[in-house]
Amino acid sequence: xxxxxxxxxxxxxxxxxxxxxxxxxxxxxxxxxxxxxxxxxxxxxxxxxxxxxxxxxxxxxxxxxxxxxxxxxxxxxxxxxxxxxxxxxxxxxxxxxxxxxxxxxxxxxxxxxxxxxxxxxxxxxxxxxxxxxxxxxxxxxxxxxxxxxxxxxxxxxxxxxxxxxxxxxxxxxxxxxxxxxxxxxxxxxxxxxxxxxxxxxxxxxxxxxxxxxxxxxxxxxxxxxxxxxxxxxxxxxxxxxxxxxxxxxxxxxxxxxxxxxxxxxxxxxxxxxxxxxxxxxxxxxxxxxxxxxxxxxxxxxxxxxxxxxxxxxxxxxxxxxxxxxxxxxxxxxxxxxxxxxxxxxxxxxxxxxxxxxxxxxxxxxxxxxxxxxxxxxxxxxxxxxxxxxxxxxxxxxxxxxxxxxxxxxxxxxxxxxxxxxxxxxxxxxxxx
Amino acid sequence: xxxxxxxxxxxxxxxxxxxxxxxxxxxxxxxxxxxxxxxxxxxxxxxxxxxxxxxxxxxxxxxxxxxxxxxxxxxxxxxxxxxxxxxxxxxxxxxxxxxxxxxxxxxxxxxxxxxxxxxxxxxxxxxxxxxxxxxxxxxxxxxxxxxxxxxxxxxxxxxxxxxxxxxxxxxxxxxxxxxxxxxxxxxxxxxxxxxxxxxxxxxxxxxxxxxxxxxxxxxxxxxxxxxxxxxxxxxxxxxxxxxxxxxxxxxxxxxxxxxxxxxxxxxxxxxxxxxxxxxxxxxxxxxxxxxxxxxxxxxxxxxxxxxxxxxxxxxxxxxxxxxxxxxxxxxxxxxxxxxxxxxxxxxxxxxxxxxxxxxxxxxxxxxxxxxxxxxxxxxxxxxxxxxxxxxxxxxxxxxxxxxxxxxxxxxxxxxxxxxxxxxxxxxxxxxx
Numbered sequence: 115x116x117x118x119x120x121x122x123x124x125x126x127x128x129x130x131x132x133x134x135x136x137x138x139x140x141x142x143x144x145x146x147x148x149x150x151x152x153x154x155x156x157x158x159x160x161x162x163x164x165x166x167x168x169x170x171x172x173x174x175x176x177x178x179x180x181x182x183x184x185x186x187x188x189x190x191x192x193x194x195x196x197x198x199x200x201x202x203x204x205x206x207x208x209x210x211x212x213x214x215x216x217x218x219x220x221x222x223x224x225x226x227x228x229x230x231x232x233x234x235x236x237x238x239x240x241x242x243x244x245x246x247x248x249x250x251x252x253x254x255x256x257x258x259x260x261x262x263x264x265x266x267x268x269x270x271x272x273x274x275x276x277x278x279x280x281x282x283x284x285x286x287x288x289x290x291x292x293x294x295x296x297x298x299x300x301x302x303x304x305x306x307x308x309x310x311x312x313x314x315x316x317x318x319x320x321x322x323x324x325x326x327x328x329x330x331x332x333x334x335x336x337x338x339x340x341x342x343x344x345x346x347x348x349x350x351x352x353x354x355x356x357x358x359x360x361x362x363x364x365x366x367x368x369x370x371x372x373x374x375x376x377x378x379x380x381x382x383x384x385x386x387x388x389x390x391x392x393x394x395x396x397x398x399x400x401x402x403x404x405x406x407x408x409x410x411x412x413x414x415x416x417x418x419x420x421x422x423x424x425x426x427x428x429x430x431x432x433x434x435x436x437x438x439x440x441x442x443x444x445x446x447x448x449x450x451x452x453x454x455x456x457x458x459x460x461x462x463x464x465x466x467x468x469x470x471x472x473x474x475x476x477x478x479x480x481x482x483x484x485x486x487x488x489x490x491x492x493x494x495x496x497x498x499x500x501x502x503x504x505x506x507x508x509x510x511x512x513x514x515x516x517x518x519x520x521x522x523x524x525x526x527x528x529x530x531x532x533x534x535x536x537x538x539x540x541x542x543x544x545x546x
Numbered sequence: 547x548x549x550x551x552x553x554x555x556x557x558x559x560x561x562x563x564x565x566x567x568x569x570x571x572x573x574x575x576x577x578x579x580x581x582x583x584x585x586x587x588x589x590x591x592x593x594x595x596x597x598x599x600x601x602x603x604x605x606x607x608x609x610x611x612x613x614x615x616x617x618x619x620x621x622x623x624x625x626x627x628x629x630x631x632x633x634x635x636x637x638x639x640x641x642x643x644x645x646x647x648x649x650x651x652x653x654x655x656x657x658x659x660x661x662x663x664x665x666x667x668x669x670x671x672x673x674x675x676x677x678x679x680x681x682x683x684x685x686x687x688x689x690x691x692x693x694x695x696x697x698x699x700x701x702x703x704x705x706x707x708x709x710x711x712x713x714x715x716x717x718x719x720x721x722x723x724x725x726x727x728x729x730x731x732x733x734x735x736x737x738x739x740x741x742x743x744x745x746x747x748x749x750x751x752x753x754x755x756x757x758x759x760x761x762x763x764x765x766x767x768x769x770x771x772x773x774x775x776x777x778x779x780x781x782x783x784x785x786x787x788x789x790x791x792x793x794x795x796x797x798x799x800x801x802x803x804x805x806x807x808x809x810x811x812x813x814x815x816x817x818x819x820x821x822x823x824x825x826x827x828x829x830x831x832x833x834x835x836x837x838x839x840x841x842x843x844x845x846x847x848x849x850x851x852x853x854x855x856x857x858x859x860x861x862x863x864x865x866x867x868x869x870x871x872x873x874x875x876x877x878x879x880x881x882x883x884x885x886x887x888x889x890x891x892x893x894x895x896x897x898x899x900x901x902x903x904x905x906x907x908x909x910x911x912x913x914x915x916x917x918x919x920x921x922x923x924x925x926x927x928x929x930x931x932x933x934x935x936x937x938x939x940x941x942x943x944x945x946x947x948x949x950x951x952x953x954x955x956x957x958x959x960x961x962x963x964x965x966x967x968x969x970x971x972x973x974x975x976x977x978x
């Protein structure tokens with residue numbers, strides 16, 4: 115008799131679980147997500163900087179399930195899980211399960227700082243990325259017809275909070291925009307008024323890498339003109355900029371919050387621990403509930419002799435999703451479940467065009483070879499053959515032409531003004 | 547001394563004028579549009595049916611002006627024209643001109659029918675196309691989990707009002723979705739509940755073509771399962787469907803209004819005539835104002851011995867834009883202005899995969915050769931080399947795989963319900 119496995123979330127963990135469970139006659143499978151696609155988040159910053167189109171990194175969930183009559187997809191919000199009755203409530207519809215894999219992922223972590231939700235943009239969704247793209251283009255279009263250097267400066271200042279891979283990659287790409295996009299398409303704009311400020315609370319950026327790699331990334335970003343503010347905490351984000359704990363105010367109409375993520379658990383699981391992550395057994399099941407697995411960013415299992423859970427990165431999520439699925443198959447067959455162990459294959463971060471740092475086990479590489487490896491690995495990991503071809507062409511085109519080709523403004527952003535300043539030009543938001 | 551030419555609108559007419567005026571040292575040029583791109587409207591229906599990504603048919607206006615220091619772009623709404631002072635008001639900013647080309651295009655013509663604005667979608671903008679795509683995907687996702695055939699039927703009924711090229715091309719493509727997309731990705735849905743209804747008030751569709759071509763198009767659409775309602779006028783569009791003047795009500799949660807366009811003139815021109823189009827001299831200037839030209843869909847010049855203005859199609863707009871620009875150059879040089887004469891090179895309409903009708907002067911072709919010609923001409927006319935490559939790849943991929951690849955739902959559509967029906971599933975709009 116078939117067992118019904120429900121997978122919540124079409125991210126890396128959920129998709130890995132689905133791929134593991136397909137084609138097993140003992141399993142009927144339902145994948146639930148609030149979006150109808152798997153989003154390849156590591157390339158999302160390239161959508162934000164007009165390098166890629168959003169659908170190129172979004173792979174429809176139903177593509178993965180295609181030709182598998184025992185697999186189905188539900189588009190919806192998971193409201194809560196009833197573990198006594200073994201039911202997931204999707205919108206108002208009950209969905210019974212035999213096994214459940216919760217891979218609901220993570221969301222932007224505001225760190226409790228005032229004004230982040232209202233005045234900063236995260237970089238976790240297609241809407242976030244398209245919003246940043248709209249901001250960049252709106253700011254450039256407005257600045258192109260202004261003469262007041264203060265206003266132009268604040269329109270064209272991008273403050274990125276968080277020096278992890280997302281923040282570093284975005285900062286590098288935004289700095290390339292000054293070098294390549296402004297002179298070509300906005301000759302009216304003085305590029306010296308365009309600033310990229312990268313703020314991090316610790317003493318170095320990309321702190322999961324070695325000190326040498328951090329130093330390389332810092333030097334490379336500085337060479338691109340990125341202003342680094344290390345050991346700096348933000349106390350407040352306002353519509354007009356960010357205030358640091360030292361009391362400095364950075365005039366900046368574009369604040370991007372990349373200071374880490376926090377789990378997105380679903381109602382009905384156990385209490386969460388630090389970082390809003392759900393503790394599990396080493397088998398990835400909930401303590402005392404062997405039908406419910408938790409995988410990916412939302413999993414809070416702390417491995418032996420460690421102080422904190424695994425890093426919230428795509429390889430970990432993929433491995434946990436696969437592992438949870440395999441344990442479910444073992445359970446159905448009456449086999450012994452296995453403990454999860456993370457195989458850390460290393461980290462890599464790209465820093466502008468043609469430069470990256472990569473630490474793959476004992477191997478550390480920097481510069482062009484690391485950048486090339488970064489491209490190759492991301493292309494291979496991308497879901498969907500058509501998307502791979504389109505991304506490859508976009509990259510080749512961008513590499514040859516130095517272009518940011520997807521400069522299509524969907525919804526014009528209206529930037530706030532300082533009180534008391536003259537309104538030398540007033541725009542209305544275009545409802546396209 | 548340089549003359550400042552302001553071009554309002556980056557459509558076919560405006561872009562043709564700009565291309566003609568670039569590289570003339572006697573001209574300084576400003577292009578104004580509410581969007582930052584030229585949109586290739588003839589392929590917009592393919593964005594709507596998830597065949598192309600929107601940026602593939604949107605060419606940034608600044609790409610065209612690149613490396614021309616005497617040309618600039620202004621993103622904004624034209625509020626009015628002050629012809630006495632020779633000023634265009636863009637948002638609240640005055641923009642003085644020596645010559646003006648008004649190429650402000652056209653908008654959906656509601657024909658005064660009740661409920662069109664509130665309950666139907668046009669197909670004139672990127673937002674329209676992405677809205678239709680979101681509707682198709684939202685309807686399929688909702689229908690996939692419902693059993694009530696009435697509700698599924700109204701979710702999956704697409705009523706297209708207007709049998710011109712836009713309506714016919716969209717109807718054919720929507721019919722292909724039933725054949726190819728539903729069985730592959732939505733095996734839960736009974737394809738017999740999916741309907742495409744094409745309504746036209748006249749006795750035949752694509753009435754600018756010969757009767758033989760109309761008959762071919764009608765036969766082809768019927769073969770694809772499109773329900774044709776000829777000689778049928780719509781009296782009302784409601785949230786739940788359309789009512790015909792005969793009193794029939796078609797249950798349909800998706801009404802697409804393609805019943806023609808009306809000019810979008812700018813305040814400060816002369817009174818408009820039929821179809822909201824602005825009358826001009828044969829030189830394309832406003833009567834009595836030799837500095838102001840009107841070109842494209844908004845131009846209402848009636849040629850000699852004709853009863854109505856030229857057709858509102860891309861080749862006419864392109865020719866008028868070029869002609870207006872050339873007349874301005876002649877005027878600057880003290881040369882005699884020339885009268886505009888439209889060279890009608892024919893029409894072509896695609897009707898589903900591999901089939902089209904084309905009438906190019908005396909040559910009439912149908913079927914695969916016409917379809918191939920349609921593809922080739924649209925690809926050549928598309929603006930931007932990168933876009934041409936991406937569209938070609940998308941078409942090759944679609945042709946080989948029969949796929950509608952851009953199935954990325956941006957904003958879920960919430961469909962209304964009949965009063966008193968049971969709500970067996972309730973969705974909230976996902977704010978992505």
